[in-house]
Amino acid sequence: MTENIHAGFRDLIPDLVNGTLERSRLAEVESHLSACASCREEASAVRKVAESAIFAPRMDTSGIASAIPPYGIGSVVPLRVNSSRRRFVGWATLAAAAAIAFIALLRVDDGSPSVRSTANSVAVSSGSNPTIGTVARVAPQPESVGAEGVAASEPASQRPGYPVRAVRAIALAAGSNELSSSDLRQLMSDIETLDARPSADPDRVGELGTGEEGR
Amino acid sequence: MTSATESVDQEQETDLALIGRWKSGNHRAATQLVGRHADALSRFAAAAGEREEIEELVQDTFVRAFSAIDSFRGESSFRTWLLTIERRLMLDRQRARKRERNTVEIGEGDAVSGFGALDSIIAQETQDRVRSALEALSPMQREVFTLRVQQGLSYREIAAVLESTEGAARVHYHNAAQTIKEMLRDD
Numbered sequence: 446m447t448e449n450i451h452a453g454f455r456d457l458i459p460d461l462v463n464g465t466l467e468r469s470r471l472a473e474v475e476s477h478l479s480a481c482a483s484c485r486e487e488a489s490a491v492r493k494v495a496e497s498a499i500f501a502p503r504m505d506t507s508g509i510a511s512a513i514p515p516y517g518i519g520s521v522v523p524l525r526v527n528s529s530r531r532r533f534v535g536w537a538t539l540a541a542a543a544a545i546a547f548i549a550l551l552r553v554d555d556g557s558p559s560v561r562s563t564a565n566s567v568a569v570s571s572g573s574n575p576t577i578g579t580v581a582r583v584a585p586q587p588e589s590v591g592a593e594g595v596a597a598s599e600p601a602s603q604r605p606g607y608p609v610r611a612v613r614a615i616a617l618a619a620g621s622n623e624l625s626s627s628d629l630r631q632l633m634s635d636i637e638t639l640d641a642r643p644s645a646d647p648d649r650v651g652e653l654g655t656g657e658e659g660r
Numbered sequence: 661m662t663s664a665t666e667s668v669d670q671e672q673e674t675d676l677a678l679i680g681r682w683k684s685g686n687h688r689a690a691t692q693l694v695g696r697h698a699d700a701l702s703r704f705a706a707a708a709g710e711r712e713e714i715e716e717l718v719q720d721t722f723v724r725a726f727s728a729i730d731s732f733r734g735e736s737s738f739r740t741w742l743l744t745i746e747r748r749l750m751l752d753r754q755r756a757r758k759r760e761r762n763t764v765e766i767g768e769g770d771a772v773s774g775f776g777a778l779d780s781i782i783a784q785e786t787q788d789r790v791r792s793a794l795e796a797l798s799p800m801q802r803e804v805f806t807l808r809v810q811q812g813l814s815y816r817e818i819a820a821v822l823e824s825t826e827g828a829a830r831v832h833y834h835n836a837a838q839t840i841k842e843m844l845r846d847d
Contacts, residue, residue: 501706504698
């Protein structure tokens with residue numbers, strides 16, 4: 446019972462310290478504190494903490510307000526990007542640029558089957574078993590690639606042998622951990638033979654990677 | 661005579677009026693609201709142990725609050741609502757830091773911790789004892805104590821900010837006050 450009385454007064458100590466205690470309770474609380482050493486000691490401790498100098502940076506009110514979107518815009522959150530996020534964005538941009546450059550390198554060829562064969566091989570395999578390993582098995586068979594992936598809609602390459610090797614090189618790269626040393630040397634050799642001539646026929650570039658060819 | 665409750669109601673009413681004006685296209689009303697509550701948010705973040713980019717945190721809090729203003733029903737004060745949002749953001753930050761470093765502990769119901777930051781927050785040497793006393797609290801006790809003593813929130817408001825119960829807030833406060841009293845006891 447006595448503890449409850451103390452607890453009731455202790456509840457009000459922060460309000461007393463902050464000057465927000467209702468006047469109707471003020472005299473009652475002060476009277477209790479004058480008679481109760483324990484509660485008085487607690488009030489003293491709370492006051493010390495309340496009056497301690499907590500450093501907090503002053504806020505730039507107008508700067509913060511300027512970031513608030515107009516009503517109705519919704520959950521737009523134009524937050525300042527901190528340094529770590531900036532670094533991530535930088536790396537993500539670099540990675541995307543590298544990927545685009547790689548794709549562009551493949552597409553630079555004048556629409557030869559080397560490119561379309563690769564894309565079509567992926568498309569063909571994705572219909573049944575969408576794994577890279579499937580591509581690697583399909584790719585070394587030039588006839589089947591030509592039949593399923595290219596011949597149906599496109600003429601064969603003007604340079605026999607080259608597309609097949611390119612396909613094999615790219616396809617094998619997907620399972621490169623299974624390659625022998627000689628295969629790796631062959632792969633590097635094949636990559637070096639890739640012809641990166643600019644395309645003279647931009648329409649053909651658009652055919653790459655639609656993913657619809659094999660379905 | 662104006663009671664504390666009445667003054668809170670008046671302030672809330674004014675906040676609601678400013679919110680209404682902002683919704684009508686008066687952006688200056690938003691600036692007024694920021695001016696009214698930004699420093700309190702800054703103090704809470706600092707006392708809770710935030711040490712990095714407090715202004716960014718406060719701005720983030722306001723942007724999120726205003727972006728979701730229709731979910732504010734006026735059942736609590738606008739400041740309480742802002743503190744709730746800010747606390748969630750602090751927890752998000754802390755979890756992100758934990759993922760980054762994999763060393764920072766999130767203790768006691770994911771309360772905000774990282775109180776070592778007070779090394780630079782409480783500046784005066786004479787207040788070392790206060791700092792030590794606050795450091796002795798659990799993260800949850802520290803938040804409750806800060807909200808009660810330095811923000812002047814009621815237990816009901818603290819419960820709203822912490823998304824807990826009024827009874828739990830009261831227990832945490834009393835335990836914190838007991839520790840503070842013992843730590844600051846004059847020998």
